[in-house]
Amino acid sequence: MISIIIPTFNRASSLELAIKSFCLQNFSQEQFEILIIDNGSTENTKNVTEAAVAEFPSNQIRYFYEPEPGLLSGRHRGVLEAKGEILTFVDDDIEADVNWLGAIKESFDDPIVQLLGGRNLPKYEVEPPKWLEWFWLTHVYGTYCAYLSLLDFGNQVREIDANYVWGLNFSIRKSALIELGGFHPDCIAKHLQHFQGDGETGLTQKANQHGYKAVYQPSALVFHMVSKERMTYEYFEQRCFYQGVCDSYSDIRRAKGKFKQVNLVDRLKFPLKFLKKIRLKSTSRETERDALNERFRRAWQNGYQFHQNAVRQTPELLHWVLRKDYWDYKLPTF
Template identity: 45%
Template sequence: MIAVSVIVPTLNRAALLAGCLESLARQDFPVESFEVLVVDNGSTDATAALSEQAMRESGIANFRSLLEPEPGLLSGRHRGALEAKGDLLVFVDDDILAEPGWLSALAGAFDDPRVHLAGGPSVGRFAVEPPPWFAHFQREDPWGSSCPALSLIHMGEERRLVEPHFVWGLNYAVRRRTLFDLGGFHPDCIPARLQHFQGDGETGLSLKIAEQGHLCVYEPKALVQHCIPASRLTLDAFRARFFYQGVCDSYTAIRRLGAVPTPPAAGELLSRSLAAHHGPGREELELAHIHQGYAEGYLFHNAAVSHSPALLDWVLRKDYFDYALPRLEAEA
């Protein structure tokens, strides 16, 4: 019987996917009790051949590869959830390496029926030494350390209850019933040309889990390494990441209000981004153009939704299990 479904959306990252699948094949979890679903989001590299090879050689007893051409991470996540056989759904990114005891630790967190969501640490596996300015984007808090721009988080060595927003999408375990009852994920990782369809990903689901009062667990043994290539450690890459975060936050604000709010001034948005990274000291001012990306993303999305009733309808959808992107007026 399948107890756990591990869902791995992927797009044109065959080399990284290979490492991810190898780590999943090394899990100490009973092989007959979990499945791995690779959801190929229309790759043009060697992903399809690699998935076929993995099915033959990995030793994973239950392995499926699915083709889902609709662009965006949402489609990969929801196609995987709709196809999954497990009662526990574990979503990972294709660029993680899971420790051998990772799946056992995550599944163990759900022995308590009150727990609906669980995650664990994500530590960086850097292809090159991070540049000196990278320290600006690392947070040290009483609960631990994080770098949201690269989805890195560590909250200590003890299992404990946490707020759901501390579980991030690269290492995200949720009860199947909970995911469907609460409407699933929101749009995420939309291609740049379709960025107006971007949403807040797993954040929306986590907010609903919190509203329901469901318990969420941080499990330190459910550790993954997040592979960070040199291309993600550039100023341009961080600016693009902050633009994306601005879009996400605009989407969240519109859904919260049920309408498009008057946008904050660009200076206010810049200050908001700076304050989230230790305040406006000398280093922050030198990196202000990265934080300006956040303001530009927020204002871009706010303006796009303001001018399109169809796009507003998309943002305010009850759920996205029909995840096909709509055709807007300008595209007709």
């Protein structure tokens, strides 16, 4: 059985579309379940779920209210409630192609496959701005935009680095997830940002270290809603700050709690290094690019330093960062 786990917070309208796309799969309804993990929503999330149960009575849809904030609590609550041997974690603002589950099942028929990611294409709310093209990176297999969790590695099934299995379309054997220790903290509310971790990245890094096989399955296709608010400089700036926090967390764990000097300019993988490679004909666009370059670099650096300072000043926070696992996913009270 495949367990689709959907942590959700105040996105009732997009959640409704996501659930419907899962219920309309070309796949036996007996072979999958849909778990809605409500992370403390104040919208009509439960009503949306109940409406879906009424509309699709043959599907196995279950609702759980999980008030502990953060994506980690939603993911791990889903793991504890899931009946399936294959766990598929998704965002609440995606829509799946009708052959999505069938493709996931087909890949996991190979017992060596432990993780699976798919093609994540955009569903833009409005026409994207021209500058967005700067943030699509080229890979040997295709292209991706990490800021918006978009990835297209072409039409061929292939083995990939597990770090390209992203959280909006993330499938893993339950046994493997448990062996790897589960997820790290992720998507923490702004006022609790010091508890932020590196989400699924810590897990996929460990999967690589263990030699687990990860595959890209192009038919495991989802469409990710990209709202107009996400196609703004402000959103990308926030995303860079968040990435800085995540990278600080990863560095501290990697160094086993020892702080070391980091060249913050070199440490910023994106967009700084990528933007430097772009050659534009328009001087005005070069100026805009360079301004974004500096703005986002500072945002990443601010996030990195924010987290480094917070951990240095609070021994309890260092203990939180260095925890072996987070199955007890309640946030500390200090």
